[in-house]
Structures are given as structure tokens and as C-alpha cells.
Amino acid sequence: MRTLGIAEPGEDATVGKSRGCQWRVDKGTTTDSYSIDVGLFETLGIKDVRGDGAPKPVTVGSRKAVQTLRGGGSGCAISIEVTEKSRVDVQAAGASGEKLCPAVLEAAKLVEPELP
16 A cells, blocks of 8 residues: 555544445645545445446456445545445545545555455
């Protein structure tokens, strides 16, 4: 995760039905800084993803995934299929979700090889 500007260890995080970790990326200003979360949904697949607008199909490694904006546009998420009924979400929240999507994709590329 150092390639993303993360130097500190992550913290355990539970968001809704997911469990995972959260990291803070400090870019020097509040506007440019953001958090990255990685969460496992054991009973929800990528077909269950909800966001602001329709999910955009993407591929991460060899896996199906979808990208969505969330939080009224302040967040970007990529949900990676593990099985038909489970997924891992990699998401970032900050000032602009659209600007965060490239960083989320880079983080998702680091997470994907570790998935079963």
C-alpha cells in the first residue's frame, strides 16, 4: 500500500455488513487527503452493489468487478467478485469520488491477487 501513499498500519473497520480495514492517505490538505477502506461482504455479491447511479462494469485482474460513486459523490468504490454471493469492496472517501477512482483502482489491483 506504500505505492498509494499509505505509511501507517490500517485499522479494523466494520461498515454495515462488511468487515475489513481502513487506512488514511494524507496528501497535506483536507481537500486532497482521503481514506481507503477494504471490506469483505460474505453474503452480498457484485449484483447487490448500490451506489449513486448505475454500477460501471470493470475488470480487476481476472475478476469481474463494478465501479460506483457513493456518498453523494464524495466516494468511489470498486466491488470485486469473489463468488456469486460474496465480494470485496475497495473504496475511498474524500472531497471528490470521481478524482479518487484511479487510486481506488490501483488499490483494488493490489488487493485482487490476495483473494481466494
